[in-house]
Amino acid sequence: MYSFxxxxxSRSGLGASVWKTIEPVLKEQQVEYQVFFTQYQRHATRIVHDLTKDLNTHTLVVLGGDGTINEVLNGIVDFSLVTLGYIPIGSSNDFARDIGLSADPLKALEIILHPSQIQTMDVGLLTYRDRQKRRYFAVSTGLGFDAAICHQAVVSRLKVFLNKLKLGKLTYVGIALNRLFYNQPVSMKITVDSEENTSQTFSYEKVYFAAVMNHRYEGGGCMFCPKADATDGVLDLIVVSRLPKWKILILLPTAFFGKHVYFKGIHLLTGTHFSIHSEKALPVHTDGEPIFLQKDIEVTLAPKRLSVISK
Ligand SMILES: Nc1ncnc2c1ncn2[C@@H]1O[C@H](COP(=O)(O)OP(=O)(O)OP(=O)(O)O)[C@@H](O)[C@H]1O
Structure with missing residues (x-):
C-alpha cells in the first residue's frame, strides 16, 4: 500500500493540479493507495507520525517540495521501517536534484511504482536550545544569510508571483540580493568532530552564513558543498566569511556550478558532529523551512538511515 x-x-498551488494527473494512473494500474492532503504548516508531520507509529513498514510518497520532505521526515517514527518515494514539484527541489529524480511527475510516479534502485540515505539532525529542540533534515541546515533568505521567502509575495510564471527559483535570487544588502556578517566559533573521533575548533570573523549539508545543493541549485554525499556517513560544512558584499554577488552565480570553492573566504569541512556558536542570534533553517533565531546549534547524523527510491 502506498501512502501519498x-x-x-506546493509551488503556489501546483500540488493540487499535479495530483489530478497522478490519481488516474494509480486507478488505471489498480495500485493500492491512500492519499492525504496537507491542510496547514507541519500537518504532514502529524499525518506521518500517526501513520508510522504502528511500527509497521510503510511506503510514503511525497508530492511537494523540499519543505514537505522535511515535514514528512520529522513525522517518521522509525526511519528503518520507511521507504520514501518523491514526486518533486516544489520551487527549489534540491533533494530531487541530487538524487537525479525526474522532474516530470508521471515519470517520477512510474519509477516509484516500478523501482530498480533504492538508496539508503543519511538523515541530518539539528538540535538547539540546549538540545531541548530537534529537527531532522534531508538536504541541509544553515545559520545566517541562507536561512534569512528562507525566512523571507515564506512571507514573500514575490514567490507566489514568480511561481505562477514558473520562475519560482528566481525568488531566491531576488531575496538573496535584498538580504545581502541588509544582513551584517558576524563572528562564529565552530567545533567539528571528525569520522576519526578527533575534535577541532575554528574561529571565523565576518561570517555571512554557515550551512551543514547532507546533499550538494541548497537554495534552488546552489552547489554549496560539491563533495557532499548523502550516502557517505558524514556531513559537509560550508562557511562563507570575510568577503566584501560585491564579491559575494560575483560568487553566488558561480555556486550553481560549484566553482565558488576557489574564492578566498570559502571554508569547507567534513565531520560527523558540528557545534556552531554565533556571536548574535541568527535565522536558522532546515531544508528551507525557517526556525526562530538561534545563537547556538548542533548538527549531527540521525542514528538510522532512510531508504529512498531513486531509480
Ligand atoms: N494546505 C496548505 N496551505 C498552506 N501551506 C501549506 C499547506 N500544506 C503545506 N503547507 C506548507 O507549504 C510549505 C512549502 O511547501 P513545499 O516545500 O512543498 O513547496 P515549495 O515551497 O514550493 O518548494 P521548495 O521547498 O522546494 O522551495 C511548507 O512550509 C508547508 O508547511
Missing amino acids: LVNPH
Whole structure:
C-alpha cells in the first residue's frame, strides 16, 4: 500500500493540479493507495507520525517540495521501517536534484511504482536550545544569510508571483540580493568532530552564513558543498566569511556550478558532529523551512538511515 502525502500548496498551488494527473494512473494500474492532503504548516508531520507509529513498514510518497520532505521526515517514527518515494514539484527541489529524480511527475510516479534502485540515505539532525529542540533534515541546515533568505521567502509575495510564471527559483535570487544588502556578517566559533573521533575548533570573523549539508545543493541549485554525499556517513560544512558584499554577488552565480570553492573566504569541512556558536542570534533553517533565531546549534547524523527510491 502506498501512502501519498500531497501538499496542494506546493509551488503556489501546483500540488493540487499535479495530483489530478497522478490519481488516474494509480486507478488505471489498480495500485493500492491512500492519499492525504496537507491542510496547514507541519500537518504532514502529524499525518506521518500517526501513520508510522504502528511500527509497521510503510511506503510514503511525497508530492511537494523540499519543505514537505522535511515535514514528512520529522513525522517518521522509525526511519528503518520507511521507504520514501518523491514526486518533486516544489520551487527549489534540491533533494530531487541530487538524487537525479525526474522532474516530470508521471515519470517520477512510474519509477516509484516500478523501482530498480533504492538508496539508503543519511538523515541530518539539528538540535538547539540546549538540545531541548530537534529537527531532522534531508538536504541541509544553515545559520545566517541562507536561512534569512528562507525566512523571507515564506512571507514573500514575490514567490507566489514568480511561481505562477514558473520562475519560482528566481525568488531566491531576488531575496538573496535584498538580504545581502541588509544582513551584517558576524563572528562564529565552530567545533567539528571528525569520522576519526578527533575534535577541532575554528574561529571565523565576518561570517555571512554557515550551512551543514547532507546533499550538494541548497537554495534552488546552489552547489554549496560539491563533495557532499548523502550516502557517505558524514556531513559537509560550508562557511562563507570575510568577503566584501560585491564579491559575494560575483560568487553566488558561480555556486550553481560549484566553482565558488576557489574564492578566498570559502571554508569547507567534513565531520560527523558540528557545534556552531554565533556571536548574535541568527535565522536558522532546515531544508528551507525557517526556525526562530538561534545563537547556538548542533548538527549531527540521525542514528538510522532512510531508504529512498531513486531509480
Ligand atoms: N494546505 C496548505 N496551505 C498552506 N501551506 C501549506 C499547506 N500544506 C503545506 N503547507 C506548507 O507549504 C510549505 C512549502 O511547501 P513545499 O516545500 O512543498 O513547496 P515549495 O515551497 O514550493 O518548494 P521548495 O521547498 O522546494 O522551495 C511548507 O512550509 C508547508 O508547511
